[in-house]
Amino acid sequence: MFIIKNKKIFLSISAVLVLCSVALLFIFPLKIGIDFKGGALTEVVYTSSRPAQADLDNVFKTLDLGSVLIQPTGELGYIVKSLDLNEAQHSLLLKTLSENGKSPLEEKDFNSIGPSVGRELTRKAIIAIILVSLAIILFIAFAFRKISRPVSSWKYGLMAVVSLLHDVIIPIGLFTLLSHFYGAEVDTLFVVAALTILGLSVSDTIVIFDRIRENLRNANKEIFSETVGKSLNQSYMRSVFTSLTVIIVLLSLFFFGPESTKYFALMLTAGMFFGTYSSIFLASPLLVLIEELQNKSK
Amino acid sequence: MLKKIIYILIILILGSAVAFFVFKSEPKLNPNFEAENSFFKNSQFRLGLDLSGGSHLIYKADVSGVPGGEVSASMDALRDVIERRVNLFGVSEPIVQVQNSGFVSGEDEKLIVDLPGVRDVEKATAMIGQTPLLEFKIEAPEGTPQEVTIDKDGKVVLDVESQFVSTELTGRYLKKAILEFDQTTREPKVSLQFDDTGTKLFAQITKDNIGKMVAIYLDGAPISTPVVREEIPNGQAVISGSFTPSEGKLLVGRLNSGALPVPITLLSRQTIGATLGSNAVTAGVKAAIIGFLIIALFLILWYRLPGLIAVIALCIYIAIILALFKLLPVTLTAAGIAGFIISIGIAVDANILIFERLKEELHSGHTISDAVSAGFHRAWSSIRDSNISTIISAVILFWFGTSLIKGFALTLGMGVLVSMFSAIVISKVFLLGATFIGENKVARFLFSSGLSK
Numbered sequence: 001m002f003i004i005k006n007k008k009i010f011l012s013i014s015a016v017l018v019l020c021s022v023a024l025l026f027i028f029p030l031k032i033g034i035d036f037k038g039g040a041l042t043e044v045v046y047t048s049s050r051p052a053q054a055d056l057d058n059v060f061k062t063l064d065l066g067s068v069l070i071q072p073t074g075e076l077g078y079i080v081k082s083l084d085l086n087e088a089q090h091s092l093l094l095k096t097l098s099e100n101g102k103s104p105l106e107e108k109d110f111n112s113i114g115p116s117v118g119r120e121l122t123r124k125a126i127i128a129i130i131l132v133s134l135a136i137i138l139f140i141a142f143a144f145r146k147i148s149r150p151v152s153s154w155k156y157g158l159m160a161v162v163s164l165l166h167d168v169i170i171p172i173g174l175f176t177l178l179s180h181f182y183g184a185e186v187d188t189l190f191v192v193a194a195l196t197i198l199g200l201s202v203s204d205t206i207v208i209f210d211r212i213r214e215n216l217r218n219a220n221k222e223i224f225s226e227t228v229g230k231s232l233n234q235s236y237m238r239s240v241f242t243s244l245t246v247i248i249v250l251l252s253l254f255f256f257g258p259e260s261t262k263y264f265a266l267m268l269t270a271g272m273f274f275g276t277y278s279s280i281f282l283a284s285p286l287l288v289l290i291e292e293l294q295n296k297s298k
Numbered sequence: 299m300l301k302k303i304i305y306i307l308i309i310l311i312l313g314s315a316v317a318f319f320v321f322k323s324e325p326k327l328n329p330n331f332e333a334e335n336s337f338f339k340n341s342q343f344r345l346g347l348d349l350s351g352g353s354h355l356i357y358k359a360d361v362s363g364v365p366g367g368e369v370s371a372s373m374d375a376l377r378d379v380i381e382r383r384v385n386l387f388g389v390s391e392p393i394v395q396v397q398n399s400g401f402v403s404g405e406d407e408k409l410i411v412d413l414p415g416v417r418d419v420e421k422a423t424a425m426i427g428q429t430p431l432l433e434f435k436i437e438a439p440e441g442t443p444q445e446v447t448i449d450k451d452g453k454v455v456l457d458v459e460s461q462f463v464s465t466e467l468t469g470r471y472l473k474k475a476i477l478e479f480d481q482t483t484r485e486p487k488v489s490l491q492f493d494d495t496g497t498k499l500f501a502q503i504t505k506d507n508i509g510k511m512v513a514i515y516l517d518g519a520p521i522s523t524p525v526v527r528e529e530i531p532n533g534q535a536v537i538s539g540s541f542t543p544s545e546g547k548l549l550v551g552r553l554n555s556g557a558l559p560v561p562i563t564l565l566s567r568q569t570i571g572a573t574l575g576s577n578a579v580t581a582g583v584k585a586a587i588i589g590f591l592i593i594a595l596f597l598i599l600w601y602r603l604p605g606l607i608a609v610i611a612l613c614i615y616i617a618i619i620l621a622l623f624k625l626l627p628v629t630l631t632a633a634g635i636a637g638f639i640i641s642i643g644i645a646v647d648a649n650i651l652i653f654e655r656l657k658e659e660l661h662s663g664h665t666i667s668d669a670v671s672a673g674f675h676r677a678w679s680s681i682r683d684s685n686i687s688t689i690i691s692a693v694i695l696f697w698f699g700t701s702l703i704k705g706f707a708l709t710l711g712m713g714v715l716v717s718m719f720s721a722i723v724i725s726k727v728f729l730l731g732a733t734f735i736g737e738n739k740v741a742r743f744l745f746s747s748g749l750s751k
Contacts, residue, residue, distance in 0.1 A: 128694055135690045143683045189633060192695065192706050196640075199691025203684035207651065210680035238654040241600075242684075245593050245650065246643035252589035253639050258578035261636045268640070 004229040007285035014166055014282045017274075021173020028180035030172075031066075036122060036186060044097050044105045045077040051103050053078070059096055065089060067185055125191045132198045133161050140202075144209065147216050150224050151291050159286045160205050163278035167201035168194050171270035175263070184263045193267040200246065200268075201275025204239050205283045211235040212284070225288045236280050243276040302731040309727055313614035320620045341624040345414065349579055349631060355426070356397075357409040357562040364560060368466075370396075373407055375470040375559045380411060383429050409562060414629055430549070432469030432557040433515040434500075434535075435462035436507050462513045462520070465503055469557025471496025473533075477550045480538065486546040487538040488553070497533025505529040516549075518561060582635035590616070590642055597646060601653045603744035607728040608649040615645050615720040619713060628712070634705035641713020644688065648721030651677040651684075652729075657746065666745050667733040674726055681718065688714050 003010060053070055056078070060068040066083040073079045082093065098105045140157035147153060172194065178184040211231040215222075222230075247269055254265035323341035325331040331339070357380075364372045373396045384392040393412035411426065438461055473493045479486055492500055503512060504526045514522040514537055522537045541549070594612070597605035619638065623630065630638075656673030664672060692711030696704050 131694050132691050135694065136687055139686060139690060143686075188703060192633060192703050195691055195695050196706075196710070199688040200644075202687045203647075206684040206687060207680050210683055214676075214679075234658070235654075238651055241650045241654070242647040245596070245646045246640060248592050248596070249585075249589035249639050249643035252592065253585045253636055255585075256581060256588050257585035257636065257639070258581040258632045260578060260632045261582075264633070264636060 003232055003281060004225050004285060004288055007288060010281040010285055011289070014278065017173075018166055018169050021169045021176075024173045024176045028176045030176055031179045031183065031185045040080075040082050042080040042082070042093060042097075043073060043077060044080070044094070045074065046103055046105045047076075049103065050076050050078070051097075051099055055099075056097065059099075063092065063096065065093065067183065068093075125195075128191075128195055129198070132195060133164065136164065136198070136202050137161055140206070140209070143206075144213055147213055150294065151287055155290055156209055156287070159283050159290070160202050160209070162286060163205055163275075163283040164198055164202050166278045166282060167271055167275040168197050170274045171197060171267045174270050175267055178263060178266070189261065189264040190267070193264050193271065196268060197271030197275065201271060201278065204243055204275050205279040207239050207242065208232060208235050208279050208284055212287070224291045228284050228288050232280060232284055239279050240276055243272050247272050299734060302727070302734070305727045306731045309614070309724055313617060313724075316614070316621045317617040320617055320624065323624055341627075343620075343623060344627045344629045345579065345631075349414075349576075353411075353413040355411040355413070357411065357426075359407040359409055360561045360563070361407050364466075369407060372468075372470065372559050373409070376409060376562070379429060379470075379558055380409060380426060383426060384411065384413060414631075430469065430552045430557050431515075431517050431561050432472060432553065434465050434467040434503065435513040435515055435520075436465055436503060437461065437510045437512075438463045462511075462515075465499070467492075467496060467499040467503060468559040469553070470559030471499060472553060472557050475550045475553035477543070477546045478536075479543075485538065486541060486543045487536050488546055488550055490535045490537065490553070492533035492535070494533075497531070500533055500535060501529055501531045578632050579635075582632065582639070586635070586639045586642065589639055593642065593646055597649070601650075602746065603732060604649075604653045604656065604725075604729060607725055607732060608646055608653070610728065611649065611720050611724040612642070612645055614724055615717055616642065618716055618720070622712060622716070623709075628708055629705060630709075631705040633703070634709045637706040637709035638713060641710055641717060644685075644714055645717030645720060647684070648677075648681045648718060649725055651681050652721065652725065660742070660745060666741060667730070669745070670729050670733055674722070674729075678722075681721065685714050685718055 050072075053072065056070055057068075060070070069081040071079045071081070078097065080093065080097065094105075095101075097103075137154065137157035137160070140160050141154040144153040144156045175184065175186075175190070179186070208231060211234055212228055215227050215231045215234075250265050250269040250272065254262055254269065257265060319338075319341070321327050322331075322334060323338040325342065328334065328338075359373060359376055361369045361372060377394050377396050381392060381394040384394070392414070393410070395410040395412075397408040397410055471492050473491045473496070475491075476489050477486060478489050507526050508528060509526065511523045511525050513520045514524075514535070516537075524536075524538075537549075590612070594609045597608045597612075599605070601608065619641070622628070623638075628634065652673050655677040656669050659669035659672045659676075660666070689711055692707045692714065695707035696711065
């Protein structure tokens with residue numbers, strides 16, 4: 001089988017992609033959003049008429065205030081969610097909202113959200129990532145418990161997690177580019193995307209592992225690499241198609257869906273794409289590599 | 299054969315009924331919505347604060363009685379109590395955040411409460427206002443100035459407030475409250491059981507104040523001021539006061555649903571408009587429809603007859619999920635809608651696994667009906683195992699998440715569960731029923747897939 005024969009090439013491609021993503025993380029540090037580092041909330045009410053939301057949005061895009069989210073409230077007011085504002089930025093915000101004094105307004109409420117919520121979220125995100133990874137290793141080790149030869153079942157779990165990390169790290173690397181060039185910020189949805197990739201990408205890997213499991217049961221005397229190759233041949237199309245349907249809806253979500261979930265959809269699309277790639281070109285070849293290393297050490 | 303057709307009819311009828319319910323209960327789809335009965339009217343989608351607007355409340359917490367190092371722990375406890383409180387009142391996806399004091403945010407410790415869809419601010423503040431504040435105070439040291447006021451009748455009134463000072467023991471350390479009746483007087487009394495920390499604090503307080511009064515304050519007023527006779531190490535206190543059994547029952551209910559560790563006052567209340575949200579809803583619906591159409595087209599072109607069946611199963615799946623969103627109900631946020639849209643993509647995964655297997659069985663020379671049975675049987679393990687991993691992620695996300703994450707995890711997790719059902723039950727019944735077209739060339743063409751003839 002082509003992929004198994006050339007496994008070193010494909011494994012190297014994955015390694016290079018992962019290294020590039022990690023490098024990108026250092027070159028362009030991620031912009032952290034309101035959810036994690038706190039932020040400000042301002043409520044204003046205009047005395048006579050309220051300027052159009054789109055106009056204000058456009059002006060705010062030109063200012064250096066980070067992401068500013070404007071939501072209408074009541075008849076004449078706006079709630080403005082923004083980053084933590086110092087006094088100068090705060091007055092700039094008010095000046096902009098009043099269109100340099102053209103639309104007189106009254107500030108009804110100004111609050112700044114402390115970073116403690118963000119710290120808690122960070123802690124929770126880290127715990128969740130660790131728990132998901134552990135749960136998946138354990139689950140795969142359990143699901144594949146009946147095959148322990150030639151490669152023990154917990155190694156299937158480990159390989160699934162290696163490819164899972166691969167699937168999460170590469171989209172994060174791509175996200176640093178979005179963050180750098182388009183100002184995308186790390187928010188709660190970013191964490192959700194990362195954690196969802198963990199779940200979705202491994203389900204793809206399992207489709208192929210399941211076939212290996214079935215073929216191993218039937219063909220005891222075949223060489224392991226041949227069994228894996230045969231299983232890949234039999235199941236890579238369905239692995240591609242199951243991801244394809246998810247990618248279709250994700251792209252639909254990206255192009256037509258709400259503004260607030262655009263980057264989320266894009267990151268998940270990348271996750272699904274590399275998830276499929278890793279299921280075919282990384283996880284199974286790694287299994288064969290492990291088996292070969294085991295044989296050598298004997 | 300008759301049996302198969304009956305199964306198909308049953309599923310079609312049930313599916314249509316579910317779809318009919320979704321249609322009837324949706325004001326945008328049903329022109330006669332106003333005339334429908336209350337069951338349909340009460341089953342609209344529940345939208346989150348980011349989509350529908352809602353109430354945004356800011357409370358100031360009075361932490362003057364809390365030692366400096368424990369302020370943040372008290373605020374966390376306060377947040378938990380309020381969160382439980384609003385959950386109890388059926389507000390889903392409330393967001394309760396602590397806003398610590400600081401240079402920019404001001405000197406106050408605040409609590410921010412987002413109540414999606416709650417436009418009646420009065421009702422919202424009332425339900426939070428019912429949360430009891432339970433405090434234990436001890437006698438002020440001798441020599442503390444006593445405040446005395448003279449009321450309008452000319453009587454001298456000693457201000458009780460200045461007689462007592464706060465302790466660390468508050469409703470935060472309350473484990474549970476029970477209504478009991480005094481064995482001799484038959485008077486109702488409320489007995490309190492503290493948690494471990496509360497038990498230690500209470501033991502210390504009673505030990506230090508033997509012979510003195512310990513005042514139990516409810517909502518800022520002393521409700522019971524017993525004299526301590528001996529140290530109480532088991533963490534049990536009794537409030538016996540002048541209340542009726544029904545008042546006592548009410549109090550127990552309030553205390554058990556969470557007592558406040560610190561007093562709070564409402565600073566600001568807002569309702570959030572929904573234009574941005576309605577745009578997001580429109581975009582979400584559009585994305586879902588377009589995604590669905592492309593997938594339907596792909597399934598029919600690639601998998602032919604089974605593909606068509608998968609599309610019908612997918613329609614029923616969508617109807618079931620939307621009905622569940624309405625009935626449970628699930629509060630939909632932008633992230634929740636995204637989770638639902640993704641679940642449409644995942645829902646057909648099981649079908650694809652089955653159809654690919656079916657194709658394989660056909661190639662190896664099985665008859666169509668054998669191939670269908672074998673396809674389902676042999677694809678099952680991969681469907682089960684691959685979906686379980688997604689469910690694991692969804693469950694952990696739900697467990698650990700903030701309200702935004704919970705909305706997504708819930709819609710995704712529900713989607714995966716229901717889609718397994720739709721693939722295994724609905725697709726299977728249809729596909730087995732479709733085998734009646736026989737074993738000729740046309741049938742084999744219809745059951746093949748991809749580019750093959």
